[in-house]
Amino acid sequence: MTQLQNLSQSFDVLVIGAGAAGLYTALCLPETLSVGLITKDTVSLSASDWAQGGIAAAMSPEDSPSLHLEDTIAAGAGLCDLEAVKFLAQKAPSCIQSLVDMGVAFDRQGEQLALTLEAAHSRRRVLHAADTTGKEVITTLTAQVLERKNISIIQQTLALSLWISPTGRCQGISLIYKNRVIWVRAKAVVLATGSGGQVFAHTTNPAVSTGDGVAMSWRSGAMLRDLEFVQFHPTALTIPGANSFLISEAVRGEGAHLVDDTGRRFAFDYHPKGELAPRDIVSRAIFTHLQKTATEPAKANVWLDLRSLPTDKIHHRFPNIIQVCKRWNIDIFSQPIPVAPAAHYWMGGIVTDLMNRTSLPGLYAVGETASTGVHGANRLASNSLLECIVFGAQMANLELEEVNFKEESSTESVFNLSASDWDSQQAVVATMRAQLPRLVWQSAGICREQKSLESGIAQIETWRKEFANLPLSQFLLNLSAGQIGIFDRETPQQQLYLWGETRNLLDIAYLILQSALFRTESRGGHYRQDYPHTDREWQVHTLVQANKVWRSQLLE
Numbered sequence: 001m002t003q004l005q006n007l008s009q010s011f012d013v014l015v016i017g018a019g020a021a022g023l024y025t026a027l028c029l030p031e032t033l034s035v036g037l038i039t040k041d042t043v044s045l046s047a048s049d050w051a052q053g054g055i056a057a058a059m060s061p062e063d064s065p066s067l068h069l070e071d072t073i074a075a076g077a078g079l080c081d082l083e084a085v086k087f088l089a090q091k092a093p094s095c096i097q098s099l100v101d102m103g104v105a106f107d108r109q110g111e112q113l114a115l116t117l118e119a120a121h122s123r124r125r126v127l128h129a130a131d132t133t134g135k136e137v138i139t140t141l142t143a144q145v146l147e148r149k150n151i152s153i154i155q156q157t158l159a160l161s162l163w164i165s166p167t168g169r170c171q172g173i174s175l176i177y178k179n180r181v182i183w184v185r186a187k188a189v190v191l192a193t194g195s196g197g198q199v200f201a202h203t204t205n206p207a208v209s210t211g212d213g214v215a216m217s218w219r220s221g222a223m224l225r226d227l228e229f230v231q232f233h234p235t236a237l238t239i240p241g242a243n244s245f246l247i248s249e250a251v252r253g254e255g256a257h258l259v260d261d262t263g264r265r266f267a268f269d270y271h272p273k274g275e276l277a278p279r280d281i282v283s284r285a286i287f288t289h290l291q292k293t294a295t296e297p298a299k300a301n302v303w304l305d306l307r308s309l310p311t312d313k314i315h316h317r318f319p320n321i322i323q324v325c326k327r328w329n330i331d332i333f334s335q336p337i338p339v340a341p342a343a344h345y346w347m348g349g350i351v352t353d354l355m356n357r358t359s360l361p362g363l364y365a366v367g368e369t370a371s372t373g374v375h376g377a378n379r380l381a382s383n384s385l386l387e388c389i390v391f392g393a394q395m396a397n398l399e400l401e402e403v404n405f406k407e408e409s410s411t412e413s414v415f416n417l418s419a420s421d422w423d424s425q426q427a428v429v430a431t432m433r434a435q436l437p438r439l440v441w442q443s444a445g446i447c448r449e450q451k452s453l454e455s456g457i458a459q460i461e462t463w464r465k466e467f468a469n470l471p472l473s474q475f476l477l478n479l480s481a482g483q484i485g486i487f488d489r490e491t492p493q494q495q496l497y498l499w500g501e502t503r504n505l506l507d508i509a510y511l512i513l514q515s516a517l518f519r520t521e522s523r524g525g526h527y528r529q530d531y532p533h534t535d536r537e538w539q540v541h542t543l544v545q546a547n548k549v550w551r552s553q554l555l556e
């Protein structure tokens with residue numbers, strides 16, 4: 001892995017994030033370009049690595065890109081961008097082939113790639129590698145990236161802010177690197193920072209999913225879209241300490257039943273497709289059922305019962321789920337798994353076009369942080385890994401504008417604070433970090449309504465002001481572009497990370513709640529108890545830029 005050699009280093013392209021989107025982007029960029037691939041943790045920690053179920057593509061003779069398109073559009077509840085979905089569905093088979101060519105070992109049935117059925121897909125079209133598809137993809141892509149001479153991987157480095165030139169172009173990024181704030185220039189910056197699931201108290205996402213790319217680009221004036229649309233996965237393991245470990249959709253796809261404490265398959269009370277209805281419907285069914293039947297709904301769970309599935313199928317398809325459940329003393333062959341919904345996928349993000357361009361020159365976004373328009377108001381299962389690959393591949397066509405970086409000598413600024421002031425400041429940040437996700441879960445979770453959204457926004461505004469007044473905030477926010485930030489004592493990197501991530505979480509929480517308050521209807525991953533119906537007048541995107549929230553034109 002690379003160390004930054006000196007602080008004035010520059011790259012042709014900086015890719016922030018080493019999940020499927022970042023790794024594939026880095027691989028597809030022309031090999032003539034110098035690429036810095038930055039990740040705040042190690043390459044092995046990302047949502048991509050945790051993906052279980054698989055990746056969708058119309059590969060079988062009974063299937064076609066147009067059927068894939070139809071299913072994606074139906075799931076997207078009126079807000080998909082037709083051109084983007086067409087592009088995704090048509091490119092899917094060739095992108096899968098390129099993954100196979102790179103060495104991704106998808107499961108096979110005989111010679112053929114094995115395909116499974118997932119909720120809301122009309123055909124068996126989900127490729128998988130047991131129940132660790134993401135790991136298989138990430139391991140292969142990482143090995144390829146390590147071979148590339150033009151790619152420098154820089155781990156344990158947190159991207160803090162975009163570096164915007166006086167003409168409004170993104171010309172690099174500021175980073176927390178080895179307990180310093182440094183600035184690195186690039187002709188293009190690609191954000192591939194993934195999701196913001198950590199803003200919710202219950203999430204299937206890893207700790208790195210703190211919405212950094214969305215927050216950073218918003219602060220620099222990029223246009224964002226549809227931030228209220230969050231997919232809640234119906235079946236996360238509800239054992240304290242298990243971190244809402246995801247029990248894949250594929251388990252229900254293969255025939256497992258969702259039952260309540262009495263053993264009844266209650267999902268059919270809410271939708272004719274029962275447990276195979278779209279995710280938002282199944283999540284809401286569980287939420288509503290628990291509200292009706294449990295004494296403490298917030299702590300209650302339902303059960304996922306695999307006992308009707310053939311034992312060898314469970315062994316073959318779900319080895320990881322068997323292992324994790326075993327760790328929590330659940331034998332899935334003989335016992336149902338306790339599950340409840342958790343925030344899983346964020347449909348909203350930074351507005352991008354088919355070439356991954358954002359509204360800021362020089363800034364691109366790929367993967368979950370982007371809003372390409374393929375998911376609309378609700379993502380079709382297994383389309384997100386695909387989106388990372390299909391849109392990452394577009395970076396092969398990147399045309400860099402020639403930018404001449406002026407050699408400037410950088411100045412340094414030193415932060416002094418007594419140990420006790422450091423500690424009390426950290427305590428304030430840590431408290432916000434702990435309380436914020438609970439607030440967001442209560443006010444912008446599975447079911448939302450005006451009053452709790454408004455009180456949530458008021459609390460977040462108070463926290464944001466308090467946060468901005470902290471001594472560390474004053475220091476970091478007042479560094480001028482290019483100025484290096486130094487700390488007068490050995491500051492653990494974790495403390496700086498906590499500051500950076502909490503700032504981003506406060507910003508995205510604010511934006512999600514504002515967007516959820518703005519949209520007075522229910523659609524896809526946004527459900528308002530006070531406006532429970534879908535309204536034709538709201539078949540529009542919610543657009544956000546700086547402090548403005550507005551509607552796009554009516555979509556056809």
Ligand SMILES: Cc1cc2nc3c(=O)[nH]c(=O)nc-3n(C[C@H](O)[C@H](O)[C@H](O)COP(=O)(O)OP(=O)(O)OC[C@H]3O[C@@H](n4cnc5c(N)ncnc54)[C@H](O)[C@@H]3O)c2cc1C
Nearest residue numbers: 017018019021040047048051053054159194367368382385
């Ligand atoms: C448990 C789970 C199971 C899933 N299963 C499936 C599935 O079966 N099929 C499917 O299609 N989708 C699935 N998804 C969704 C899918 O995994 C994600 O949408 C997709 O992997 C996102 O990829 P990404 O590259 O955009 O982000 P990620 O894979 O999350 O990668 C983000 C990267 O950005 C880095 N990063 C973030 N912020 C910063 C910063 N400030 N500075 C530096 N680095 C930063 C992170 O460290 C990480 O390397 C699943 C998600 C989860 C959580």
